[in-house]
Amino acid sequence: xxxxxxxxxxxxxxxxxxxxxxxxxxxxxxxxxxxxxxxxxxxxxxxxxxxxxxxxxxxxxxxxxxxxxxxxxxxxxxxxxxxxxxxxxxxxxxxxxxxxxxxxxxxxxxxxxxxxxxxxxxxxxxxxxxxxxxxxxxxxxxxxxxxxxxxxxxxxxxxxxxxxxxxxxxxxxxxxx
Amino acid sequence: xxxxxxxxxxxxxxxxxxxxxxxxxxxxxxxxxxxxxxxxxxxxxxxxxxxxxxxxxxxxxxxxxxxxxxxxxxxxxxxxxxxxxxxxxxxxxxxxxxxxxxxxxxxxxxxxxxxxxxxxxxxxxxxxxxxxxxxxxxxxxxxxxxxxxxxxxxxxxxxxxxxxxxxxxxxxxxxxxxxxxxxxxxxxxxxxxxxxxxxxxxxxxxxxxxxxxxxxxxxxxxxxxxxxxxxxxxxxxxxxxxxxxxxxxxxxxxxxxxxxxxxxxxxxxxxxxxxxxxxxxxxxxxxxxxxxxxxxxxxxxxxxxxxxxxxxxxxxxxxxxxxxxxxxxxxxxxxxxxxxxxxxxxxxxxxxxxxxxxxxxxxxxxxxxxxxxxxxxxxxxxxxxxxxxxxxxxxx
Numbered sequence: 001x002x003x004x005x006x007x008x009x010x011x012x013x014x015x016x017x018x019x020x021x022x023x024x025x026x027x028x029x030x031x032x033x034x035x036x037x038x039x040x041x042x043x044x045x046x047x048x049x050x051x052x053x054x055x056x057x058x059x060x061x062x063x064x065x066x067x068x069x070x071x072x073x074x075x076x077x078x079x080x081x082x083x084x085x086x087x088x089x090x091x092x093x094x095x096x097x098x099x100x101x102x103x104x105x106x107x108x109x110x111x112x113x114x115x116x117x118x119x120x121x122x123x124x125x126x127x128x129x130x131x132x133x134x135x136x137x138x139x140x141x142x143x144x145x146x147x148x149x150x151x152x153x154x155x156x157x158x159x160x161x162x163x164x165x166x167x168x169x170x171x172x173x174x175x176x177x
Numbered sequence: 178x179x180x181x182x183x184x185x186x187x188x189x190x191x192x193x194x195x196x197x198x199x200x201x202x203x204x205x206x207x208x209x210x211x212x213x214x215x216x217x218x219x220x221x222x223x224x225x226x227x228x229x230x231x232x233x234x235x236x237x238x239x240x241x242x243x244x245x246x247x248x249x250x251x252x253x254x255x256x257x258x259x260x261x262x263x264x265x266x267x268x269x270x271x272x273x274x275x276x277x278x279x280x281x282x283x284x285x286x287x288x289x290x291x292x293x294x295x296x297x298x299x300x301x302x303x304x305x306x307x308x309x310x311x312x313x314x315x316x317x318x319x320x321x322x323x324x325x326x327x328x329x330x331x332x333x334x335x336x337x338x339x340x341x342x343x344x345x346x347x348x349x350x351x352x353x354x355x356x357x358x359x360x361x362x363x364x365x366x367x368x369x370x371x372x373x374x375x376x377x378x379x380x381x382x383x384x385x386x387x388x389x390x391x392x393x394x395x396x397x398x399x400x401x402x403x404x405x406x407x408x409x410x411x412x413x414x415x416x417x418x419x420x421x422x423x424x425x426x427x428x429x430x431x432x433x434x435x436x437x438x439x440x441x442x443x444x445x446x447x448x449x450x451x452x453x454x455x456x457x458x459x460x461x462x463x464x465x466x467x468x469x470x471x472x473x474x475x476x477x478x479x480x481x482x483x484x485x486x487x488x489x490x491x492x493x494x495x496x497x498x499x500x501x502x503x504x505x506x507x508x509x510x511x512x513x514x515x516x517x518x519x520x521x522x523x524x525x526x527x528x529x530x531x532x533x534x535x536x537x538x539x540x541x542x543x544x545x546x547x548x549x550x551x552x553x554x555x556x557x558x559x560x561x562x563x564x565x566x567x568x569x570x571x572x573x
Contacts, residue, residue, distance in 0.1 A: 026283035091193050105189070112190040115232075116282045119261020123281070126264030134232045134261060136187065 007070060007173070011128060012156050016074075016169050019120035020160055023113065028089045032160040032167060057081065060106060061140040061147070062114030066122045068132025072173035074121065075140075075147060076114040082165040083110050103141075111137035117169070180297045183207040183224035185215035185241065186259065187233040191282075195228060195259075198286040199293075203300045212236025216244055219251050225297045228289075231260040231271070242274050255296050259284070287386075294385035301389055311436040313339060318429065319360035320344045321351045321377060322395060323369055327418070331364075334422035340429075348377040359386050361433050364416065366395040367403045378410060391432035395420075427460055438468040445485075448547060449476040449514075451505060452487040453498065462497045469501070470508055477512045483554055484509050484516040485546050491520075494527040499534060515554045519546045 017034050024032040060083040062076040078086065087098050087109035098105050115137045122132055140147070149155050153172040160167040182204055184195045192208050199206055207222055209215035211233045219227060227245070231238040238260065245251045255277040262268075263281035272279070278292045293299060310316065318340055320328050328344030335342055343360070345351050348369065354360075363381065367374045374394070381387045391414070394407035398417040407415055414428050430437050441464070442451055449472070454461060473484065486505050491498060502518075509516040520528070520539040528534040540546040 023283045026285055087190075090190060092197055108188060109190045112188040115188065115261050119263065119282060122261075123263040126266065131264065131266055133267075136232055136234055 007125070007128075007130065009156060011125075012171060012173070013158065015121045015124035016117075016156075016158055016171060018124065019117045020158075020167070020169060022120055023116045024162060027113070027116065028086060028162075030089075030163050032162045035159040035161050058141060058143055059145075060110050062110040062137055063140065064111075064114050064118035064137045065135035066118060066125070066132045067135065068130065070122075070125045070130035070132050070173065072153070072171060074114065074118045075168075075170040075172075076110070076117060077168040077170065078110060079166070080106075082162070082167070085165070086110065086113060107139040107141070111139055121171075179203050179205045180226070180299075181205045181207065181222060181224040182226045182228065182293070182297070183209065183215065183218055183222070184228045184259075185209045185212065185233070185238065186228070186230040187211055188230070191230065191259070194286070195289070198289050199299075201301055203302050212238060212241030212244075215241050216251075219245065219254065220248075223250075224254060226293060227254055227256045228259045228293075229256050229276075231258065231262040231267070239271060239274070242271065242276065246275050257292060257296065259289070290385040294383075294388070299385050299388075309436050310433070311439055312430055313439060314435070315339045315341055316361040316433055316435070317358060318342045318362045318364070319351060319354060320364045320366075320395075321348060321369065321374075322346065322364070322366040324366070327366065327395065327420075330420065331422070331425070334420070335426060338426065348373050348380075351377060352380065355381075355384070355387060360390065362391045362393065362429055363387075364393040364395055365412075367400070367407060368395075368397070375406070375410060378412065382411070393428070393432070423456065423458075424460065427464070437464060438472055441465040441468060442472040444476070444481070445543075446547075447481060447483060448550070449473065449481050449484045450487055450543070451484060453491055453501070455490040455492060457491055457495075457498050459497060462501050466501055466504060469505060473505075473508050473512055473514065477514060482514050483550050484514050485519060485543065485550065486516060487519040487543060487546075488524060489519050489521045489541070489543075491524055494524055494531075494534070499531070502537075503533070515550055517546045517550050519543055 020032045024030050058080040060078050060080055063073060065071070065073045083106050084095060084098060087106045088095060090109050090113070091098070091105070115134065119134055122134060125132060147170070149172045152175055154175050156171045158169045160169070182199060184192050184206065186192055187210050196206055207218050207224060209218045213236045215227070215229070229238045229242060238258065242256060245254065245256060256275070257278040257280060258271055258276050259280050259282065261282040268279055277296055280289060280292055290299065320331060320342065322328050322344065323346050325344070325346065332342045332344065343354060345354060351363070365374045365377055369377070378392060381390065381392055392412055393414045393416050394404070394412040395416050395418060396403050396407065398419070404415050404417070413432055416425055416428070441453065442449065444450070453465060476484070486502060488498065488502065506516065518537060518539045519542065521541070525539045528537050528539075540549060
């Protein structure tokens with residue numbers, strides 16, 4: 001069993017950056033670059049629209065939890081246009097074909113994208129000595145909503161630039177005691 | 178018999194990705210969205226491989242795997258985990274229950290195919306009859322040869338074909354090119370340094386997308402040991418240097434299963450024209466004879482009843498040519514087709530010298546033959562329906 005190292009912000013950051021980049025390169029054939037910290041303010045998004053998003057655009061948020069020696073939730077925020085784009089690339093379909101299947105296809109693809117990212121993130125935690133398991137994904141969809149953590153959760157928000165489109169990973173981790 | 182794969186994953190996205198990955202292969206695919214459904218499908222259809230997710234509602238992958246291994250009917254089915262659960266402890270725990278392989282999400286299609294291809298035979302789907310490629314279709318051929326002059330020679334020799342002949346000098350370049358675009362046929366020079374040709378051949382035969390592609394060996398005629406070794410390991414064909422380009426072209430077309438009938442048969446207006454090339458080798462005559470009956474029958478079936486047998490390119494008459502011409506004429510008679518012959522002065526003169534061919538009558542141009550055949554068949558149609566024993570048209 002590997003020695004357990006402290007879950008520091010840098011361990012979380014390194015793992016999420018590696019996980020997002022790995023999933024984007026493998027499944028979407030594109031890069032995801034971590035943006036500077038000031039762009040990662042949770043208050044900026046999704047409660048307030050992103051600079052490059054139409055004010056009223058729907059957001060699709062994928063959620064997967066992890067339970068064990070480290071427990072928490074990861075929310076993955078995408079605007080609907082970006083979510084559709086990711087769905088098209090993952091499934092090898094065009095927008096018309098995706099539209100024929102409906103919202104369910106986009107929800108399922110974002111759910112799977114989140115599952116892969118959280119899986120990869122969680123595997124990094126396991127390697128650092130924190131054994132944990134994944135929960136099944138769920139999706140939140142809507143406009144102008146805000147997800148707020150309870151006070152006992154530690155929150156880390158990371159914003160990524162994916163070829164001009166924005167992706168936010170909001171990680172809530174249960175703190176001891 | 179087609180291999181069967183069962184995907185058990187609660188994500189429709191993953192099931193679609195898996196379906197897309199196996200689409201080019203002759204595989205029957207079954208899907209289930211949780212362990213309970215998965216067990217039911219497995220018991221009913223007995224798949225040859227199960228791709229199993231771990232985290233699923235109703236019944237997760239670990240429970241399903243445990244139940245599979247406890248079921249005498251199902252325990253022999255190889256299971257490959259396809260999951261985001263990749264921690265070392267998780268993998269070890271699942272491996273202990275008994276899995277053949279483990280693929281952690283995110284995954285590339287190629288990795289899935291490579292791992293699945295190690296467990297079951299992934300045969301590419303046979304192309305339907307309507308999609309059969311002909312010698313007029315562009316195909317990709319890759320030559321791996323450390324002597325650029327040989328590559329150039331083959332490219333020059335096959336320039337008259339629509340084939341794209343790519344040449345590289347190292348196995349690394351070859352695999353890089355194959356990853357970008359699979360060639361339809363590969364040629365590997367056995368003169369590559371050390372055992373590189375055989376190593377490359379083995380890599381090709383273990384690559385899911387390339388394993389069924391024809392691979393030719395290029396080797397100097399006198400290097401018998403290399404030729405024997407190439408035959409033993411399973412090269413599709415051995416091409417000896419100096420290269421006989423017409424023979425190479427024929428072998429390539431055959432290996433790629435290209436329809437070569439257009440070399441000998443084509444429709445020209447209301448006529449089926451059968452033509453033989455200048456160089457009538459045994460291989461050429463065998464190939465033309467192979468298509469003879471089906472092509473004439475196909476023409477009759479589509480409403481044509483006039484055939485022109487054109488041998489004006491042939492330089493000299495020999496028994497092989499006489500034999501195929503007799504076959505062609507007899508087939509026309511059997512199918513109640515009107516036919517005539519087109520030849521050059523030399524051939525016409527040579528025909529006079531044989532008992533069997535003395536009575537053959539030729540036109541010297543295709544135009545004359547068409548005009549004569551059209552007039553004769555029109556007259557025949559006006560007077561009476563085609564007789565069971567049709568008239569043979571002869572020139573003056």
